[in-house]
Amino acid sequence: MLELVVSALLIGVLISMLSQGITLVSRQQKKQSFHALARIELNNLERTATADFGKWTLSESFRRRFPDAKLQVEAITEQQSGLPFGPAVKASLTQLQNNGTAQQVQLVLWPRSARNEQ
């Protein structure tokens, strides 16, 4: 009977350690995945979006992958951006994690089409 209890305890500890490790690695991978794909999405917006950033929307493929992701866009001046390239746009993508914290990817963009229209 004693052997049964000891081995059950050992198995329990091993499995909990293993599953926790796998969960943590998987969560880290999801973070990296969001970071890389959000940057690609924001670069897409920078390359193709219009100067009216109120109309910027996320692509269907990105929304399908990250349905809870939220896009926030705000105009910033040359002084705020700190670079002499004219007015820019600060675009950020936010995604809530399982543990309640939010992951955010933020880029300061100078939209090509906006430069064209000026």
Add this chain to the structure above:
Amino acid sequence: MKKTFSSPLHSSVRTGLTIAGIIVHLTVAAAMLSLGTVSIHMLLKSESRLLDESLLLKSLERLEAHLDADSILYSSQSVTENELLLKSDSRAATARYTIRRGRVDRTLHINEELNSRERFVFPAGTTVRFDSTDPTGFSVTITEGFGTLQYPAAGDGGSPVTGLDSDTFPRPPRGTAAPLQTIMTFPGASAANAQEVQP
């Protein structure tokens, strides 16, 4: 005086294994073995999935960086489903992107001499497609394989480039959700050049 004689057989109790004890030990051993097997299987599967995701992200980032730079530097382009050709008049340079079953090869020729070669390997089961976009741009669509299917992989993790399409990309069972896609859009050579001359 009466001497008592005690045999060693009678003085010590023999401790053997009972059938109940054997059953308990076997049950514990079987449970440990099965849980160990399941855990190792889970670990290997998760490692393979993580490697695939890592390969996908690395190739996506590298491909985007190259396409972004090329789309600005080159002045003309031609797009077909499996090939993208970007040409620069000033440097007599040509960047050619060729798709071979989810693997993208980039070659750069300057004055018709091979200058550099890049390879972007996507996980087995991934497909890549080039499309034209209005007015002069192009887009790259990377479609991942179905999560429920096991795809044959080459040594580098990508799909084998030879063999039948049906073996490399087996059909998913009915009712499987559509695979995930990543689309990268580029304004194209002439649009990018037009923007560059703006003050």
